[in-house]
Amino acid sequence: MHPDVADAIPRLVAAGILPPERAPLLLRVARRELVSVHWELRALLYAGVLLLTGGVGLLVKENLDRIGPVAIAVGLGLAAAAALAWVVRAAPPFTWGEAPSPNLAFDYMLLLAVLLFAAELAYVEVQFTPLDADWGWHLLIVAAVAALAAFRFDSRVVFSLALSTFAAWRGVAVARLGAVVWGREDLVRWNAIGCGVLFAGLGLVLVRTGRKAHFEPVAVHLGWLLILGGMASGLGRDSWMGWTCALLVTGTALAAGAFQFRRFPLFAFGVLAGYAALSQLVLEIDHAELVGCFWFFASASLLLLLLIVAQRRMKEPL
Amino acid sequence: MKADAVEADRREAVRRAARSWRQAGAIDEATEAAIAAAYPDDRARVGPVFRVLLFVFTLVAVNGAFGFGMLLVDGFRGSGRTFAVLAFVYGLLLAVLTEWQIGSGRRCQGGTEAATSFAALGSVLGATAWIVFEGMDLRDAPALAVLFLTAALLLAGAAWRWGYPLYAGAAAAALLGALGTLPGGRILWIVLPALAAPFLARWADAARLPPAHRASWAAVLVVALTGLYVAVHLGSFDSSLIEELSDLNTLRGMPRNELLRWLSAAAMAIVPLVYLGIGIRTRRYPFLLVGLGTAVASLVTLRFYVHLAPLWVVLAASGAALILLVLALRRYLDSGADKERGGFTAEPLFEDAARRRLLEAGAAVVSLSPEARDLREEPRFTGGGGEFGGGGASSDF
Numbered sequence: 001m002h003p004d005v006a007d008a009i010p011r012l013v014a015a016g017i018l019p020p021e022r023a024p025l026l027l028r029v030a031r032r033e034l035v036s037v038h039w040e041l042r043a044l045l046y047a048g049v050l051l052l053t054g055g056v057g058l059l060v061k062e063n064l065d066r067i068g069p070v071a072i073a074v075g076l077g078l079a080a081a082a083a084l085a086w087v088v089r090a091a092p093p094f095t096w097g098e099a100p101s102p103n104l105a106f107d108y109m110l111l112l113a114v115l116l117f118a119a120e121l122a123y124v125e126v127q128f129t130p131l132d133a134d135w136g137w138h139l140l141i142v143a144a145v146a147a148l149a150a151f152r153f154d155s156r157v158v159f160s161l162a163l164s165t166f167a168a169w170r171g172v173a174v175a176r177l178g179a180v181v182w183g184r185e186d187l188v189r190w191n192a193i194g195c196g197v198l199f200a201g202l203g204l205v206l207v208r209t210g211r212k213a214h215f216e217p218v219a220v221h222l223g224w225l226l227i228l229g230g231m232a233s234g235l236g237r238d239s240w241m242g243w244t245c246a247l248l249v250t251g252t253a254l255a256a257g258a259f260q261f262r263r264f265p266l267f268a269f270g271v272l273a274g275y276a277a278l279s280q281l282v283l284e285i286d287h288a289e290l291v292g293c294f295w296f297f298a299s300a301s302l303l304l305l306l307l308i309v310a311q312r313r314m315k316e317p318l
Numbered sequence: 319m320k321a322d323a324v325e326a327d328r329r330e331a332v333r334r335a336a337r338s339w340r341q342a343g344a345i346d347e348a349t350e351a352a353i354a355a356a357y358p359d360d361r362a363r364v365g366p367v368f369r370v371l372l373f374v375f376t377l378v379a380v381n382g383a384f385g386f387g388m389l390l391v392d393g394f395r396g397s398g399r400t401f402a403v404l405a406f407v408y409g410l411l412l413a414v415l416t417e418w419q420i421g422s423g424r425r426c427q428g429g430t431e432a433a434t435s436f437a438a439l440g441s442v443l444g445a446t447a448w449i450v451f452e453g454m455d456l457r458d459a460p461a462l463a464v465l466f467l468t469a470a471l472l473l474a475g476a477a478w479r480w481g482y483p484l485y486a487g488a489a490a491a492a493l494l495g496a497l498g499t500l501p502g503g504r505i506l507w508i509v510l511p512a513l514a515a516p517f518l519a520r521w522a523d524a525a526r527l528p529p530a531h532r533a534s535w536a537a538v539l540v541v542a543l544t545g546l547y548v549a550v551h552l553g554s555f556d557s558s559l560i561e562e563l564s565d566l567n568t569l570r571g572m573p574r575n576e577l578l579r580w581l582s583a584a585a586m587a588i589v590p591l592v593y594l595g596i597g598i599r600t601r602r603y604p605f606l607l608v609g610l611g612t613a614v615a616s617l618v619t620l621r622f623y624v625h626l627a628p629l630w631v632v633l634a635a636s637g638a639a640l641i642l643l644v645l646a647l648r649r650y651l652d653s654g655a656d657k658e659r660g661g662f663t664a665e666p667l668f669e670d671a672a673r674r675r676l677l678e679a680g681a682a683v684v685s686l687s688p689e690a691r692d693l694r695e696e697p698r699f700t701g702g703g704g705e706f707g708g709g710g711a712s713s714d715f
Binding site: 001002003004005007008011012015017018019022026029030032033034035036037038040041044045047048049050051052053054055056057058059062104105108264265267268271272275289290292293294295296297298300301303304307308310311314316317318 | 335349370610631632634664
């Protein structure tokens with residue numbers, strides 16, 4: 001119930017601000033005579049997909065001997081194909097622009113199809129080992145299929161899955177390689193940063209070419225999180241000084257760029273990363289508690305002033 | 319809340335509704351601007367990202383200042399008494415600072431005033447904890463009771479004065495904690511929420527209250543309904559979850575017998591249905607939300623106690639059933655006149671922004687993925703504004 005809104009609507013109509021034909025529906029909603037459960041249904045659908053895929057995962061793990069590998073592989077394949085067939089039948093024509101979802105279940109059925117396909121592939125790999133020692137490549141295949149599905153059916157949820165699966169593939173590949181060639185941690189860190197740069201670059205390309213430009217925030221946010229997270233993971237290591245300076249410079253540059261282009265989440269990433277790096281530098285130079293407390297008080301106070309000035313210039317919408 | 323803050327809160331509710339109408343395409347930008355001009359804002363507000371940044375760095379600054387002051391006064395001796403006195407005084411200072419920001423400074427949804435209020439409560443409660451556990455050397459249960467009661471009073475006062483629904487919900491939880499330390503605490507957890515629920519539901523809709531206070535009563539209602547469910551829950555009965563609070567002082571709670579256990583099992587099944595029934599009949603969101611959550615909790619508990627089938631069957635079957643249920647429900651609602659049935663619709667209407675973000679955040683946390691797309695249909699609306707926010711209050715806090 002929104003009594004203030006219900007009270008305001010007739011006044012707005014009387015003042016000629018609100019079109020009279022809109023008022024009845026607005027009033028019904030403000031008086032709670034009409035309630036939408038749209039978002040609740042979407043949340044439940046998503047929970048249903050997660051439960052179903054979780055159950056399938058356990059089925060594969062626990063019933064291998066009883067059901068038999070071929071039956072499981074065929075069953076999973078059929079389930080994935082059925083979900084995909086439903087999606088294909090309901091899908092709107094392809095467009096490089098943004099396409100509205102044809103119905104409530106569309107994105108979630110597509111997600112279900114991709115997750116079932118991934119489970120199928122993982123099962124076949126474990127059971128029949130077609131890729132043998134190079135099993136990590138199946139993650140790349142899943143990432144590629146998810147990316148194709150995301151572009152074809154215009155799903156940011158599945159696009160996000162494609163990017164994270166690609167990053168997981170790099171992580172697995174490097175972890176296997178790193179044991180032989182170089183420090184494993186450093187390699188994983190560099191790969192995270194590399195993936196981040198790739199994703200951020202991909203976001204730029206999407207915008208520049210005007211093709212699926214609305215996917216850009218997914219790629220850029222994930223990319224910068226990987227870059228900053230990769231650098232931050234080096235703070236507690238022997239080579240902390242280099243990583244700290246890198247994080248400080250990168251975070252500051254990101255905040256400055258995001259300020260210029262009014263990218264609010266990226267601005268927050270940059271500010272937090274830069275502040276963490278600067279604090280690390282100060283605290284490493286002097287370990288005294290008194291200095292630490294004074295640093296946090298003084299630096300955060302100064303930053304608050306800067307943030308208030310920045311907020312007035314950027315004018316973030318409420 | 320002061321009269322000017324109440325007025326600002328009411329106006330913000332209307333502007334927020336206008337924003338949701340415009341986002342759904344029901345009105346154009348010019349109309350939204352005209353509504354904003356008719357209900358002008360005299361508060362200093364910031365957007366969600368800056369709100370979080372300002373909140374975080376205010377907390378860093380005030381905690382750094384407290385640590386610095388503590389080290390200057392106490393050196394490195396770590397005296398509890400000094401800590402308690404300083405924390406208490408510092409908490410009062412921060413409360414004054416919060417009052418000044420919300421009052422003269424006219425800050426609202428600005429991050430800094432929420433952070434100082436939060437730190438003020440934390441400091442005073444920290445001092446209280448030292449006093450009851452160390453200073454007065456009370457036994458565990460009485461000390462907990464005093465601490466919970468103090469927290470309930472402070473949080474309720476902060477919610478009432480500054481208009482934060484989150485504090486109201488926390489105050490209700492603290493009050494339940496205090497009741498739990500009494501003999502027969504479980505009975506109180508059942509009786510009091512059951513008696514209070516009709517009043518809480520009414521106050522959550524009361525037009526004479528500002529939106530922030532209505533949202534506060536709604537938050538108290540959610541906590542009360544959850545507390546009642548916890549009290550009748552079979553797992554909580556078997557594990558003596560509530561009695562644990564009084565057990566610290568050897569005060570026993572309810573006598574335990576099989577009849578009560580069966581009653582608990584039955585109530586665990588019935589309570590979610592009652593909540594859902596009330597929610598569907600009255601279209602009150604707190605009842606629907608808690609009803610849904612407790613229904614899921616009861617089903618999970620059932621699986622824990624009764625081995626119906628292997629876990630994979632339960633997961634896969636419940637997932638498939640959930641998907642089919644949602645699709646059937648959608649079809650049922652769509653088949654009604656104007657795609658409505660009983661005052662409910664599955665159409666993507668104008669949603670209360672806080673409610674929508676809550677659901678999206680839940681899904682995003684689980685999946686680390688963005689939300690699904692909007693639908694092709696022309697959106698209609700559910701009234702924006704007013705529920706969890708305003709007057710320094712926001713569920714985004």
